[in-house]
Amino acid sequence: MRIDERNLIGAMRDYVPLTDRGAQQAEELIDSYPYLAHCDLILSSPYTRSLQTAAIMNRKLGLPLHVEFDLHEWTPDNWQAPAIEEIIELMKDYKKHNGIYPAGES
Template identity: 45%
Template sequence: MLAQQCAQQPLFAQVQLILSSPYTRALQTALEIVRFNDIPLKVELELHEWLPDNTGSRTDTNEQAATAHKLYRQHAGKRTTASPRPYESAAEMKARFLATLNKYAASYDCIACVTHGEVMRQFGDQKDVDCCGVRVIAVN
């Protein structure tokens, strides 16, 4: 229901392309937007949520992931050199997101991204983002 309401927002009339995280819930939301607005959709692997282990081996347990998240929050998204967990920093997450957008920037004037709250928090006031929340950002 939230995704259907989100899809009806007038701002989607300007959108030329939707990029979506590959995670199930994000794809479900993106498909509702596509269904209502008939906008092309591309799935981008790099639009995934924050990583509690950015080594690529995903060896963390639930407890280790919780510890990484606690450290991430305590250090305002920074990873200290003394950190026992190799979590993704806020700067790394933002750079990953922007690199994905930059692949499309020359071809599109208005792109919608369906991604995750922690990724969206990197653009704006750092408050939590509601499920199906929308943020408008300008990327130069």
């Protein structure tokens, strides 16, 4: 089923499964990137298509699957673009800590 066939809006669009072609593309993608076998785990958002893709990866690669509830697309009604200066500072902080939160910070 294509995502637009049911005219779903908002969060309901997140429940639409992969099409057959989408599942086939996930299979092909995994075969095209042999370095994926060297990963430690598969991290997925809770969205249906993400979970289906992660399940295909799990089946083919045998890696542990972790679902991260907070891994999702940005929500426009809860997000305001920061000033470019703030983005630059955030990126500096990210690089300084190698993308890992320091102990005691969130």
